[in-house]
Amino acid sequence: MRRAGGLCPPAPAVALSLVAVFLLACAAEPPATEPVARGRQVYQALRCSSCHEPNLFGQRVGPPLDHIGTIAATRRPGMSAEDYVRESVLDPGAYVVPGYQDSMPRGLGRDLSPTDLDALVAYLASLK
Numbered sequence: 001m002r003r004a005g006g007l008c009p010p011a012p013a014v015a016l017s018l019v020a021v022f023l024l025a026c027a028a029e030p031p032a033t034e035p036v037a038r039g040r041q042v043y044q045a046l047r048c049s050s051c052h053e054p055n056l057f058g059q060r061v062g063p064p065l066d067h068i069g070t071i072a073a074t075r076r077p078g079m080s081a082e083d084y085v086r087e088s089v090l091d092p093g094a095y096v097v098p099g100y101q102d103s104m105p106r107g108l109g110r111d112l113s114p115t116d117l118d119a120l121v122a123y124l125a126s127l128k
């Protein structure tokens, strides 16, 4: 006997599309609450990696940040790692890393909430 309503998609197809819709809706990570995890999300959202990680040709515009938590404490006498990375984001020209151009964009931290700025600083400072 022919199935009535031959235009309806078969049940498995309906189920699969529901799964696809569910995956699409849930793909965007919810904001993390733990500061270092949240800071990593902020770092990704602001695309800091576009300059601080190698491009397709293996070149980078800015210095690597893999150990910035350790390096930051040595950059400016009397300045903690946290203070230095905060300054680097808010006022990039205040200290220019030797061998690099003073080309980090201004205003990257301008639109961040205080919580997200703190989280970004905590994330960078955690990269020992």
Ligand code: HEC
Binding pocket: 043, 046, 047, 048, 049, 050, 051, 052, 061, 062, 063, 064, 065, 068, 071, 072, 075, 084, 085, 088, 089, 092, 093, 095, 096, 097, 100, 101, 102, 103, 104, 105, 108, 109, 120, 124
């Ligand atoms: C357009 C390229 C570019 C982008 C985007 C960029 N930076 Fe930079 N950044 C640089 C350059 C070039 C330097 C080195 C010159 C200087 O010290 O200003 C630098 C320096 C730094 C330093 C100091 C590193 C050290 O070794 O002392 C930190 C920290 C830093 N950036 C963090 C960030 C963060 C966080 C973001 C995203 C919010 C970001 N940068 C986005 C280009 C960029």
